Each structure stands twice: as structure tokens, then as C-alpha cells.
Amino acid sequence: GNSVTQMEGPVTLSEEAFLTINCTYTATGYPSLFWYVQYPGEGLQLLLKATKADDKGSNKGFEATYRKETTSFHLEKGSVQVSDSAVYFCALRSYSGAGSYQLTFGKGTKLSVIP
Amino acid sequence: DTGVSQNPRHKITKRGQNVTFRCDPISEHNRLYWYRQTLGQGPEFLTYFQNEAQLEKSRLLSDRFSAERPKGSFSTLEIQRTEQGDSAMYLCASSWDREGYGYTFGSGTRLTVV
Numbered sequence: 001g002n003s004v005t006q007m008e009g010p011v012t013l014s015e016e017a018f019l020t021i022n023c024t025y026t027a028t029g030y031p032s033l034f035w036y037v038q039y040p041g042e043g044l045q046l047l048l049k050a051t052k053a054d055d056k057g058s059n060k061g062f063e064a065t066y067r068k069e070t071t072s073f074h075l076e077k078g079s080v081q082v083s084d085s086a087v088y089f090c091a092l093r094s095y096s097g098a099g100s101y102q103l104t105f106g107k108g109t110k111l112s113v114i115p
Numbered sequence: 116d117t118g119v120s121q122n123p124r125h126k127i128t129k130r131g132q133n134v135t136f137r138c139d140p141i142s143e144h145n146r147l148y149w150y151r152q153t154l155g156q157g158p159e160f161l162t163y164f165q166n167e168a169q170l171e172k173s174r175l176l177s178d179r180f181s182a183e184r185p186k187g188s189f190s191t192l193e194i195q196r197t198e199q200g201d202s203a204m205y206l207c208a209s210s211w212d213r214e215g216y217g218y219t220f221g222s223g224t225r226l227t228v229v
Contacts, residue, residue, distance in 0.1 A: 004157070032214075032216070036220075041222070042222055043118075043119065043206070043219075043220040043221050043222040043223060044158070044206070044208075044220040045220070046218065049216070089157050089158075091157070093214075093216075096163075096171055098170065098171045099163065099165065099170040099171055100146075100148070100163035100165075100170060100171045101213070101214050102148075102160045102163070103150075103158070103160070103218065104157075104160075105157025105158050105159070106157050107155060107156050107157050108155075108156075108157055
């Protein structure tokens with residue numbers, strides 16, 4: 001079955017530090033890949049996505065590249081801010097065969113950015 | 116458009132009681148999903164509606180769980196005879212597109228079974 005593995009947290013960084021959160025996946029075919037972010041007390045928000053190999057998703061200074069050869073979709077940001085503190089989820093989208101496109105999530109990585 | 120709304124935000128119940136959660140999707144979204152998120156885990160798919168039809172149910176959805184979406188608008192998720200293992204965040208999402216790129220999640224209902 002499909003699965004997503006992302007690096008364990010929590011991750012604590014100083015403001016303006018470089019961020020990498022690793023994500024690898026197992027899936028049949030070529031799923032679309034996503035990063036979601038969950039701020040405290042809020043719902044999951046789509047951060048970025050990539051739909052095919054070598055695509056780069058980007059948003060708010062975050063980037064991730066779909067690497068088919070390594071089945072990876074690592075999240076990066078060059079300079080984090082305190083406002084980036086949240087839980088980040090890597091996910092893949094797959095067709096269930098019964099009518100729905102479902103998301104399979106990793107366990108999440110909590111990021112704390114300190115001033 | 117206020118996004119996907121879920122009520123209540125928190126629910127504490129005694130083991131064995133029944134609980135019901137409500138989800139109001141974005142009005143023009145005809146697809147609705149329920150996910151469950153336990154502590155330290157990512158969300159897991161529970162069930163999917165297209166309009167009022169429940170088209171798919173996960174094996175996670177035991178017989179004690181039932182979901183409805185009358186008239187293709189809001190949806191309810193009921194858990195009967197709750198167990199401590201049911202404690203989790205229950206997330207609702209809606210989308211306008213078949214492929215699911217337009218997922219919008221609600222803030223969730225946190226259930227605690229004591």
C-alpha cells in the first residue's frame with residue numbers, strides 16, 4: 001500500500017536558519033505529492049504541490065522537488081521566520097479505485113523557530 | 116465563503132456514549148471527506164461523499180461509525196458506544212474537483228473519550 005515517511009520532530013531552529021524536512025514515499029504509479037501545514041488551532045492548509053517527476057512546488061519561500069528516482073519530496077526554506085512555527089505534513093494523492101482521490105499523510109514534523 | 120466549518124471544536128464524552136459531529140463544507144464543493152488524526156500521527160482517510168452519495172468507506176470505519184450527507188450539503192459523523200481508542204481529531208475536507216487538488220480542510224473536532 002501507499003505510505004509516506006517524514007523526518008521525526010520536533011525541529012527547533014533559530015530565525016533565518018535553513019530548513020530541510022525530509023520526506024520519502026512508497027506508492028504504485030506516480031502519485032501527486034503535497035506539503036500541508038497546520039498552525040496551532042487551525043486546519044490543514046495546502047503549502048505546495050507537485051504533480052509529476054522533476055516538478056518543483058513553491059510557496060511562501062518554501063520549495064520541494066518531486067524526485068522519482070529517490071521517491072522523495074523534501075521541503076526546504078532558505079531563511080525561516082518565527083511565523084513558520086507549525087506542524088508540516090508530507091502527503092501523496094492516490095486514486096482509490098472506488099471513486100475518490102485520497103491523501104496519505106506522513107506523521108508530521110513540528111517546527112519551532114526561536115527569535 | 117467562510118471555509119469548511121466543523122462543530123463542535125471539542126467534545127469530551129464518557130465511554131459508551133454516542134457522539135455526533137457536524138461538517139459544513141464550502142457551498143460549491145460537491146465532494147466531502149472525513150479523516151481521523153490520532154496523536155502523533157498524520158490524518159487517515161475514513162470516508163468520502165460525492166453529493167449525498169457515500170461512495171467509499173475505509174476499513175477504519177467500524178460498524179459503530181456512520182456518516183451521512185443528506186441533500187448533499189452538510190455532513191454528520193456519528194460514533195456509537197464510544198471507546199477510548201476513538202479519541203482523536205476528526206477532520207472534514209471538501210473539494211470541488213474530482214482529482215482532489217482543491218482539498219480544503221476544516222479545523223477539526225477533537226474528541227476525548229474518558
